[in-house]
Amino acid sequence: MTLTRLFGLTAALFVATSAAAHEFKVGTLEIIHPSIPQPAATAMAAGGYLAISNEGPEPDRLIGARADFAKETSIHESKTDAAGVTSMSEVKGIDIPPGDTAVLERGGYHIMFMGLSQPLKEGDMVPVTLIFEKAGEVPVEFMVDPANGEADHSQHTHSSGTGG
Numbered sequence: 001m002t003l004t005r006l007f008g009l010t011a012a013l014f015v016a017t018s019a020a021a022h023e024f025k026v027g028t029l030e031i032i033h034p035s036i037p038q039p040a041a042t043a044m045a046a047g048g049y050l051a052i053s054n055e056g057p058e059p060d061r062l063i064g065a066r067a068d069f070a071k072e073t074s075i076h077e078s079k080t081d082a083a084g085v086t087s088m089s090e091v092k093g094i095d096i097p098p099g100d101t102a103v104l105e106r107g108g109y110h111i112m113f114m115g116l117s118q119p120l121k122e123g124d125m126v127p128v129t130l131i132f133e134k135a136g137e138v139p140v141e142f143m144v145d146p147a148n149g150e151a152d153h154s155q156h157t158h159s160s161g162t163g164g
């Protein structure tokens, strides 16, 4: 057991220092490529995406996040209605069932960083603390990815007609 755990930690550290994809391991949770598409220079907010896989027998839950580069950080869900209108609302948490992977991606769940206090540029690694119900506070780094048409997050509004 100890050897397996040590190996897991070493592997996570190794992966975290490589440039292409990165991931973090805490207990039975694997946090895969936390990333923020580069927001516009004038953007007041940015969205963060990642996948969290749970290899353990117990459920966990992502209940919050904290970042020094944003005034307020929360978990959001985007929804697009039948008319193609996208709106975002805050959610209390995201369940991560045992043996399952919770995916935060464009058009769905995301971490919302509001009131950016520094520019986020492609290639930057920025520290964020993820807060889990059971695993507790987990410090990770989000990678700033290419912009990729992240216009819907350039202004934070809770409804937007632009879709996406």
Ligand SMILES: [Cu+2]
Pocket: 047, 076, 077, 088, 110, 111, 112
């Ligand atoms: Cu949002």
